[in-house]
Amino acid sequence: MSKAKLLFDLILYVNAKRSFTAQDVANEFGISVRTAHRYLTDIADMGVPLYTEPGRSGGYRVLPNRTLPPIMFNEEEAFAIFFAFQALKYYQSLPFDIHIDSVSRKLYASLPDDTKRKIDGLDSVITFWNQKRTVPSPFLKEIIEAAAAHRLLKIEYVSKLENTVREVAPIGIYASEGFWYMPAFDQAHGEIRLFRTDRIVSMEQTKQAFEPQMELPDWLNRSTTLTPESPVRLYVELTREGLRQCRSQPWLEPYIVEVSPDEGYIESVIDQRELEFVTGYFFQLGTAVKVIEPRELVDGIREQAREILRQYA
Amino acid sequence: MSKAKLLFDLILYVNAKRSFTAQDVANEFGISVRTAHRYLTDIADMGVPLYTEPGRSGGYRVLPNRTLPPIMFNEEEAFAIFFAFQALKYYQSLPFDIHIDSVSRKLYASLPDDTKRKIDGLDSVITFWNQKRTVPSPFLKEIIEAAAAHRLLKIEYVSKLENTVREVAPIGIYASEGFWYMPAFDQAHGEIRLFRTDRIVSMEQTKQAFEPQMELPDWLNRSTTLTPESPVRLYVELTREGLRQCRSQPWLEPYIVEVSPDEGYIESVIDQRELEFVTGYFFQLGTAVKVIEPRELVDGIREQAREILRQYA
DNA sequence: TAAAACCATGACAGAAACTGTCATGGTTAA
DNA sequence: TTAACCATGACAGTTTCTGTCATGGTTTTA
Numbered sequence: 001m002s003k004a005k006l007l008f009d010l011i012l013y014v015n016a017k018r019s020f021t022a023q024d025v026a027n028e029f030g031i032s033v034r035t036a037h038r039y040l041t042d043i044a045d046m047g048v049p050l051y052t053e054p055g056r057s058g059g060y061r062v063l064p065n066r067t068l069p070p071i072m073f074n075e076e077e078a079f080a081i082f083f084a085f086q087a088l089k090y091y092q093s094l095p096f097d098i099h100i101d102s103v104s105r106k107l108y109a110s111l112p113d114d115t116k117r118k119i120d121g122l123d124s125v126i127t128f129w130n131q132k133r134t135v136p137s138p139f140l141k142e143i144i145e146a147a148a149a150h151r152l153l154k155i156e157y158v159s160k161l162e163n164t165v166r167e168v169a170p171i172g173i174y175a176s177e178g179f180w181y182m183p184a185f186d187q188a189h190g191e192i193r194l195f196r197t198d199r200i201v202s203m204e205q206t207k208q209a210f211e212p213q214m215e216l217p218d219w220l221n222r223s224t225t226l227t228p229e230s231p232v233r234l235y236v237e238l239t240r241e242g243l244r245q246c247r248s249q250p251w252l253e254p255y256i257v258e259v260s261p262d263e264g265y266i267e268s269v270i271d272q273r274e275l276e277f278v279t280g281y282f283f284q285l286g287t288a289v290k291v292i293e294p295r296e297l298v299d300g301i302r303e304q305a306r307e308i309l310r311q312y313a
Numbered sequence: 314m315s316k317a318k319l320l321f322d323l324i325l326y327v328n329a330k331r332s333f334t335a336q337d338v339a340n341e342f343g344i345s346v347r348t349a350h351r352y353l354t355d356i357a358d359m360g361v362p363l364y365t366e367p368g369r370s371g372g373y374r375v376l377p378n379r380t381l382p383p384i385m386f387n388e389e390e391a392f393a394i395f396f397a398f399q400a401l402k403y404y405q406s407l408p409f410d411i412h413i414d415s416v417s418r419k420l421y422a423s424l425p426d427d428t429k430r431k432i433d434g435l436d437s438v439i440t441f442w443n444q445k446r447t448v449p450s451p452f453l454k455e456i457i458e459a460a461a462a463h464r465l466l467k468i469e470y471v472s473k474l475e476n477t478v479r480e481v482a483p484i485g486i487y488a489s490e491g492f493w494y495m496p497a498f499d500q501a502h503g504e505i506r507l508f509r510t511d512r513i514v515s516m517e518q519t520k521q522a523f524e525p526q527m528e529l530p531d532w533l534n535r536s537t538t539l540t541p542e543s544p545v546r547l548y549v550e551l552t553r554e555g556l557r558q559c560r561s562q563p564w565l566e567p568y569i570v571e572v573s574p575d576e577g578y579i580e581s582v583i584d585q586r587e588l589e590f591v592t593g594y595f596f597q598l599g600t601a602v603k604v605i606e607p608r609e610l611v612d613g614i615r616e617q618a619r620e621i622l623r624q625y626a
Numbered sequence: 627t628a629a630a631a632c633c634a635t636g637a638c639a640g641a642a643a644c645t646g647t648c649a650t651g652g653t654t655a656a
Numbered sequence: 657t658t659a660a661c662c663a664t665g666a667c668a669g670t671t672t673c674t675g676t677c678a679t680g681g682t683t684t685t686a
Binding site: 053 | 644645646647648652653654655656
């Protein structure tokens with residue numbers, strides 16, 4: 001085995017063990033203890049954060065920021081990483097912000113000059129637009145850790161009327177429209193509630209563990225798969241503009257039938273409970289669509305139109 | 314200089330030159346030609362995509378997917394990368410999707426087992442919520458390239474009334490609410506327009522170059538600070554629901570005045586050109602708001618309401 | 627057609643780097 | 657005090673690396 005390959009493996013070994021002696025390494029790799037020492041100082045020079053504790057029950061230790069063996073990327077892959085970081089640029093708070101910087105620096109330093117220039121040009125050409133929020137969310141990392149380790153959190157939260165202290169079992173966090181949200185099981189209320197993380201005033205990790213009832217993806221999907229109670233047939237005629245508009249609604253898109261580029265219709269089944277929302281949606285599209293069924297929807301739209309005329313009479 | 318360091322530098326050299334002979338390398342690094350050959354096969358084995366052309370005026374060449382020298386990341390940095398990729402998960406189309414996969418694979422392969430498990434748990438704990446769009450946008454990469462190279466594009470686009478063919482000078486692309494948008498200078502209309510890339514039916518790169526008038530960040534900032542040509546006073550009364558709704562609109566938010574939790578108003582100045590959009594917005598809010606000024610806006614809303622009643626008469 | 631300018635590869639001796647063995651000198655915990 | 661660690665240096669034997677030389681390709685150009 002070449003020396004390079006061996007050092008490479010040694011990095012992996014070191015990260016896996018976290019704590020070990022030179023003797024361990026010597027045995028594992030079939031080398032002498034002296035050489036084990038030599039190799040270990042080699043990888044320490046390469047950047048693996050090792051330190052040693054002398055004395056009996058001493059040995060080598062790895063600092064918590066463990067190092068991965070060197071990886072070779074190509075230019076396109078570097079682009080992909082910078083590009084992904086772009087997507088995070090507009091968030092005021094991120095759980096990994098410091099490390100995004102350090103990855104960028106390391107990558108950037110290794111690029112040839114012309115590629116650097118290309119990367120520099122990236123944000124003049126592509127952006128992920130997000131509401132630029134000014135409210136910071138300082139607890140993101142703690143929440144992630146607590147959710148992953150299933151630990152209860154004690155938080156002080158700005159509610160509608162007052163600040164409350166609650167014990168919650170966090171399910172996870174998600175970003176939407178520039179805000180961070182934490183769905184969590186509220187112990188006192190006995191149900192899952194949604195918290196905006198920027199409204200958390202203080203946070204404390206407790207030692208208590210909890211039994212996870214749900215994972216984040218489950219929670220996010222939950223509301224979209226409403227079980228139909230009283231189904232209603234939906235039939236809507238679409239003009240060209242109606243087609244264009246409805247196609248950008250994920251919940252309608254699958255049910256659109258295009259008759260010609262200028263004509264189409266929607267045929268689907270919705271639930272009674274969704275009627276209010278659907279009415280609002282088709283109302284707002286005005287004459288770009290014409291609802292045929294259900295009757296209630298047509299009535300709802302007419303009623304809304306009448307209300308407006310009444311208001312501005 | 315150690316061999317490792319030298320190979321490292323050689324990778325950089327090779328990427329910078331793209332085409333060179335063993336003799337060049339020997340001179341550059343002060344080694345013999347024979348050793349240059351040996352080193353070059355070494356880095357080729359390491360994954361640098363070299364090939365050679367024999368014969369006079371032959372030499373070593375680098376394939377277009379250029380390789381960066383090996384980089385060492387630590388666990389936190391790997392997390393940051395995976396995390397950034399998470400943010401892109403809900404996009405149906407991305408310009409660099411293939412390379413995101415390959416970066417993930419390379420990184421993942423180098424992780425110790427326990428870290429792998431942590432990464433696997435990441436999406437059960439954190440998500441970037443985005444409308445999950447089903448409409449694909451196949452031309453993203455072409456647009457970026459054209460924008461960066463300042464090349465005119467010929468596109469067929471689904472407009473309100475018909476499909477049109479236009480020659481446009483793309484400024485860039487940006488993502489918002491799960492859609493991709495391309496602001497571009499429309500040659501025929503002589504102004505910058507905004508296109509949704511999923512509405513582009515076909516695209517052709519022309520050989521023609523253009524003089525860039527504006528970069529993407531400029532454009533994104535400019536649209537919010539439209540120079541008022543013919544300013545119009547806007548005054549809208551808000552109910553409790555109106556307050557709630559308007560507050561989540563970043564363009565309205567600064568102008569909302571809350572009189573009581575159940576009452577408020579908007580007082581602002583908008584531009585004549587924005588009237589159509591604003592009319593649509595307040596129309597859709599129905600009786601939650603009451604527009605007082607401008608007159609045109611009120612008339613527009615009433616007209617839309619009448620049209621609806623006429624349609625469903 | 628020959629010469630020039632490349633790459634590819636093997637052989638080999640001398641140089642350089644690496645390795646294991648010993649030895650010595652620390653520190654810490656039991 | 658002893659055991660179990662790390663740290664480092666010296667040294668000889670081993671391995672690897674390097675440069676030189678030689679041979680055999682291919683392609684361009686004069």
